[in-house]
Amino acid sequence: MAKQKRLKIALIGYGAISQMLFDVFREKKPPIDIVGVLVRKGRVADTQKKVGKKVAVVDTLKALLKLNPDVVVEAASQQAVREWGETILKKGFDFMVIATGAYGDPVLWKKHLKAAEKGGSRLRLPSGAIAGLDGLLAMRLGKLEKVKYISIKPPHAWTGTPAETEFDLPSIKEPTVIFRGKPADAGRLYPKNANLAVTVALCGAGLDNTEIELVADPTLPPGTNASKLEVVADSGELKLERLGRAMPDNPKTGVLTALTMADDLLKIVRHSDW
Ligand SMILES: NC(=O)C1=CN([C@@H]2O[C@H](COP(=O)(O)OP(=O)(O)OC[C@H]3O[C@@H](n4cnc5c(N)ncnc54)[C@H](O)[C@@H]3O)[C@@H](O)[C@H]2O)C=CC1
């Protein structure tokens, strides 16, 4: 039997998602090696202690790409996607993006698609916290009549966002819509909370025809966030409701985010989709 080649991945960012990717691969032991992590300047020594000697911790993209990974995985920020995506793809490296809110900018989206075409690389886009976007992707092959995404998080998960100036978050007593509008605005104004607004739009009816609501809900079970996706199409209707566990050290991020990324990477090394 041919010996399977191990997949080399390099991470951008060492926060809640990256740490969970380390945990999943440590536990499941797939033929995947995390060969490097790119962190902000000043964080190298501290991160190196946490990840151990086998993983290179670097603070420039150039040093990360020198490790020659098969996939560069962004688990950092929209800023990282904007700053480095084009170079990564143009140089022929596959790029997995989770801060998808950056693609609320159609110019950046087109630039990255073009860079991937030129570089012979692939932009990998996991479902993220919502999970299950294959239904929407299939339905858009027909005619989509309505796509609505609602993201529901506890009031404290909206701290540090524009919702803070309009609402007194700690005193919210019932589910309250803090934003209603277009996906690109949601992704731009709530970069740590509403990437999925753009993901859903780009998987479905587009940036102009997708309805977005962001909700602060104090009645959610502790440590969770939730979402609803409503699709009406000529092929039928889809209603998806999710109640997800939030990362213990980041209430803005659902655990499922990292798990859909891990599963997409595992798909590359397994011999079937499941
Ligand atoms: N599409 C989706 O379903 C979801 C997307 N996200 C997004 O995923 C990203 C990561 O999430 P978490 O791990 O929970 O965040 P986190 O805040 O726990 O960790 C991100 C880490 O990346 C670092 N970072 C940010 N920009 C960087 C840069 N340019 N260079 C090096 N390091 C950088 C930060 O300092 C931080 O340590 C966030 O942008 C978040 O909004 C989060 C949840 C769901």
Ligand SMILES: O=C([O-])CC(=O)C(=O)O
């Ligand atoms: O984890 C979630 O519920 C979704 C999220 O933060 C995002 O879309 O950026």
